[in-house]
Amino acid sequence: MVATATPPISSTRRLGQSRAEHLLEILPPLPDQVYPPEEAGNVAGMSQEEFLVDVVKRPPASQIGPLEKVHAFWFAGMSCDGCSISVLGATSPAVEDMLTGRLPGVPQVILHHPAINLESGASYMRAAELAVMGTLGVPYVIILEGSIPDERMAHAGGGYWVSQGEEPWGPDGEMRAVTTPEWIARLAPNAAAAVAVGTCATWGGIPAAVNNPTNSMSLTDFLGAGYKSALGVPVVNIPGCAPIGDNVTETLAAVLLFLQGIGPLPEFDELGRPAWLFHNTVHNRCVRGGYYEEGVFAGEFGDPECLVEIGCWGPVVQCNIVERGAINHIGGCMNTGGPCIGCTMPGFPDKFTPFYKTPPGSYISSTSTRLLGSFIRPLRRVSMRNRNREVRWDEEGRAPTGFGAQRSLQTVVDHTLDFFYKKLQHRGPLRSPSKAKPEFERERGMGQR
Numbered sequence: 001m002v003a004t005a006t007p008p009i010s011s012t013r014r015l016g017q018s019r020a021e022h023l024l025e026i027l028p029p030l031p032d033q034v035y036p037p038e039e040a041g042n043v044a045g046m047s048q049e050e051f052l053v054d055v056v057k058r059p060p061a062s063q064i065g066p067l068e069k070v071h072a073f074w075f076a077g078m079s080c081d082g083c084s085i086s087v088l089g090a091t092s093p094a095v096e097d098m099l100t101g102r103l104p105g106v107p108q109v110i111l112h113h114p115a116i117n118l119e120s121g122a123s124y125m126r127a128a129e130l131a132v133m134g135t136l137g138v139p140y141v142i143i144l145e146g147s148i149p150d151e152r153m154a155h156a157g158g159g160y161w162v163s164q165g166e167e168p169w170g171p172d173g174e175m176r177a178v179t180t181p182e183w184i185a186r187l188a189p190n191a192a193a194a195v196a197v198g199t200c201a202t203w204g205g206i207p208a209a210v211n212n213p214t215n216s217m218s219l220t221d222f223l224g225a226g227y228k229s230a231l232g233v234p235v236v237n238i239p240g241c242a243p244i245g246d247n248v249t250e251t252l253a254a255v256l257l258f259l260q261g262i263g264p265l266p267e268f269d270e271l272g273r274p275a276w277l278f279h280n281t282v283h284n285r286c287v288r289g290g291y292y293e294e295g296v297f298a299g300e301f302g303d304p305e306c307l308v309e310i311g312c313w314g315p316v317v318q319c320n321i322v323e324r325g326a327i328n329h330i331g332g333c334m335n336t337g338g339p340c341i342g343c344t345m346p347g348f349p350d351k352f353t354p355f356y357k358t359p360p361g362s363y364i365s366s367t368s369t370r371l372l373g374s375f376i377r378p379l380r381r382v383s384m385r386n387r388n389r390e391v392r393w394d395e396e397g398r399a400p401t402g403f404g405a406q407r408s409l410q411t412v413v414d415h416t417l418d419f420f421y422k423k424l425q426h427r428g429p430l431r432s433p434s435k436a437k438p439e440f441e442r443e444r445g446m447g448q449r
């Protein structure tokens with residue numbers, strides 16, 4: 001970062017003009033020739049695409065559809081690079097499978113990622129230059145991790161916040177650093193899809209927290225609500241800090257199948273999130289949900305019970321990490337003892353801080369579940385004791401093991417409760433099967449014949 005001050009932006013954005021369009025209006029126009037003066041930074045003597053030719057062994061089943069390859073330009077804005085780490089560790093599907101075209105129907109992805117490509121310097125930027133000029137000859141998608149800082153402010157002060165590569169785009173063709181927002185603004189209109197990866201790119205995240213000096217924003221805020229890709233797709237948002245790698249690769253694969261003409265456009269919710277991944281709250285699938293329901297709560301970190309009283313926002317946060325794990329179905333916040341701090345949500349971090357405090361709303365729900373739980377728990381223990389005995393043991397009034405014999409088999413209370421419980425149990429269904437379905441299945445008509 002070069003800028004040291006945040007001077008006012010030199011011109012005013014017009015009504016309906018996106019911040020991306022305004023940025024390009026402030027910058028000088030591109031010269032006719034945008035190639036770098038010389039090829040440099042290709043120590044391997046070949047591009048990553050050429051290198052992979054010998055490695056790619058595409059089974060015939062993967063070569064379905066008209067597109068053989070799609071370029072994917074990965075840019076980092078105001079980012080800690082955690083999204084890259086997370087996505088490179090994905091397993092279902094793995095990045096390697098996408099790079100080598102091993103997924104049936106999914107075109108091979110020619111990825112341009114600053115951390116994993118063979119090329120560097122001018123050679124690395126070549127494909128992006130061709131895409132800006134409209135001469136790449138192959139469809140491309142843009143992927144952003146990190147938020148978009150307001151380069152209009154930095155430009156007014158003669159600096160920049162975040163950049164990738166240098167191009168001869170200065171006045172009189174001199175080299176100048178090209179900011180990530182400029183690349184995004186130039187590439188987005190003709191991209192087949194624009195994908196925001198991680199909470200900084202989707203909603204602004206930590207770099208956009210209140211009082212930040214960079215006026216950072218999300219990809220959607222930068223490109224404008226009216227943005228649609230060349231194929232008519234709005235910005236795809238896959239939040240998480242860091243996001244689950246599998247969420248990202250799975251969504252990309254689904255979008256690529258759509259571009260290939262094989263699959264439908266995946267279902268996205270009103271915020272552009274993959275609906276099938278972000279429909280449920282953390283709480284809906286939490287491994288500690290049973291404790292919550294019985295009103296048993298952790299008092300300090302390390303306790304195995306529900307974490308709501310030590311700061312968990314899971315009941316109102318849409319995230320699938322409990323089901324999917326952090327990587328390869330392992331880990332994830334509640335599985336490893338961490339309360340949910342809402343990192344997938346547009347209100348993160350400001351609306352969730354201070355993280356170490358109990359969410360105020362949880363006092364109402366935890367107090368009521370504690371009251372209800374104090375009634376339900378003893379009844380369940382009675383049922384549990386009963387179901388821990390064979391029918392024969394009840395009839396004989398004894399258990400055949402020394403361990404079992406140490407406990408009294410049934411008290412008068414147990415007998416009485418069991419009598420009424422059995423009456424209810426054999427009376428027939430208390431609810432109709434359709435009402436017993438989870439809400440989201442009823443909404444979508446899943447399971448209907």
Ligand code: SF4
Pocket residue numbers: 282283286287288289290292305306307308312313314315334339340
């Ligand atoms: S730990 Fe959080 S998500 Fe899990 S049951 Fe408790 S409140 Fe719900």
Ligand code: SF4
Pocket residue numbers: 240241282317318319320321333334339340341342343344345
């Ligand atoms: S459970 Fe909460 S803190 Fe953990 S990844 Fe999901 S949204 Fe983020």
